[in-house]
Amino acid sequence: MTMVYATDQPRSLSVRPPVPLPITVSGSSIHLPDTVVTNADLTRTLDTSADWIVARTGIRERRRLAPELAVSDMCIAAAPAALAEAGISARDLDAVIVATYTYDQPLPSTALMVKDRLGAGRALPIDITQAACANGLQAILLAAHLLQVSAQAILVIAADCASRVTDPLNRTTGVFFGDAAGAVVLTRTETTGAxxxxxxxxxxxxxxxxxxxxxxxxxxxxxxxxxxxxxxxxxxxxxxxxxxxxxxxxxxxxxxxxxxxxxxxxxxxxxxxxxxxxxxxxxxxxxxxxxxxxxxxxxxxxxxxxxxxxxxxxxxxxxxxxxxxxxxxxxxxxxxxxxxxxxxx
Missing domain, CATH: 3.40.47.10 (Thiolase/Chalcone synthase)
Structure with missing residues (x-):
């Protein structure tokens, strides 16, 4: 379903804007863990300084998921607000797509765990896992095509708990990553041109x-x-x-x-x-x-x-x-x- 288009073509007035796939983001939300880790906190264990981190990354602080929780917990926390804004019940979802490279465990499916806890009984659970930071975009593209075929409402949750796969002794990776989840509800739209x-x-x-x-x-x-x-x-x-x-x-x-x-x-x-x-x-x-x-x-x-x-x-x-x-x-x-x-x- 994915396409790669040439990037070296100049824009031409002969190019007609395509007919949009009529889908829209009808609800969104995020979930952030409670624990805040500042740059000063990291300097206690890493050979770096708060100023160096800001200069090289622009990051001043990040969130850390509590050790007793997992990615599916962040997904469950993020989903309700997005569903509420969209006016969609979990029971009405056609698919739940979870985009993460830090899934709860290799088996069973993290999307299935999320679907079950949300009560989205008839939803198809789908996991997008190995495009890392591009997982969420692949999930949205997949959702868009499912909506074109038969689906009416799809929940996409992109979440990662990189703190679980980041070496606490490695300065290169140790300063970058934070834990969070973002959710969007995608539905069909009747707005012309949207x-x-x-x-x-x-x-x-x-x-x-x-x-x-x-x-x-x-x-x-x-x-x-x-x-x-x-x-x-x-x-x-x-x-x-x-x-x-x-x-x-x-x-x-x-x-x-x-x-x-x-x-x-x-x-x-x-x-x-x-x-x-x-x-x-x-x-x-x-x-x-x-x-x-x-x-x-x-x-x-x-x-x-x-x-x-x-x-x-x-x-x-x-x-x-x-x-x-x-x-x-x-x-x-x-x-x-x-x-x-x-x-x-």
Whole structure:
């Protein structure tokens, strides 16, 4: 269902705007764990300083999930407000899609756990797991196509508890990540011209961000635990190069397919990984930074949830007006990336 569009074509007046997929975000919410971890807290165990963290990442604090809780608990906490705003009962959902790379356990399905606890009896449970920070976008694209076929209402929850897979002794990864969940309810819309205008997805295999152990290639053993192979590894320079290249390319491609110039897009809800990456991407696009809400300063990199935290912030602050256009864009380990372009109803 995903498509990759060429990014080197100039915008042409002969390109006709496509007929939108008539879907809309009818409700949204986020859940943030209670525990706040500041940069000063991290300096007690990591060889770094609060000023260094802010300069390199733009992050000042992040949230940590309580040790007795799991990702499904964050999903359950996030869902009710989104459902209430949409006026949808869990019993009426056709699918529950959970986007996370930090699922509760390999089996059974985290989406099934969430569906069961919500009482969404007839919903199809679907897990999107291995696109990392791009999981949420793949989940929304899948939901959009299900709504085109037969579904009426779908709950998408993007949630990650990266603190469980981050090495507390590693400065490179230890300062970035926070725990959070974001939920959206997607339904059909009858507003003419509104909906999902276009999308762009791509991938290029890379092991520059990975968790090596725990799968069939390197099963869990005493040795893999001792060698800390179950923690996330990340090459920061490779991430910077990929993100600052692929995000602008993908946004331009999606805008082109929507018949828009990038400068015409009203809102940019981007992967909340690093403030310097966001700034570089917006600079490359020649779009004012004010159009890209930032949540990472107080939440950190919340993985799959990051894009939805930015979207929800804009919705709660009434920034999205009827007729506004916006993009959701993210890149995750793999590397996998993508952009969705919407017009608000």
């Amino acid at each position: 909906g999902l205008l276009a999308w762009d997805f791509g991938s290029q295999l890379s092991h520059d961000v990975e968790i090596r152990a725990g799968g069939s290639r390197l099963p869990t053993s005493a040795q893999t635990v001792a060698e800390r192979e179950h923690y996330l590894r990340m090459d920061g320079r490779a991430v910077w190069a990929a993100a600052t290249t692929r995000l602008p390319e993908s946004i331009r491609a999606a805008a082109y397919r929507a018949g828009l110039d990038v400068t015409e897009i009203d809102h940019f809800f981007l992967h909340q990984a690093n403030l310097n990456i966001l700034t570089a991407a917006m600079t490359e696009l020649e779009v004012p930074m004010q159009r890209a809400p930032v949540t990472l300063d107080t939440l950190g990199n919340t993985g799959s949830a990051g894009v939805l935290t930015a979207l929800h912030q804009a919705r709660t602050e009434d920034r999205l007006m009827p007729g506004d256009t916006y993009v959701l864009s993210a890149i995750g380990a793999g590397f996998q990336w993508g952009t969705l372009c919407f017009r608000q109803g």
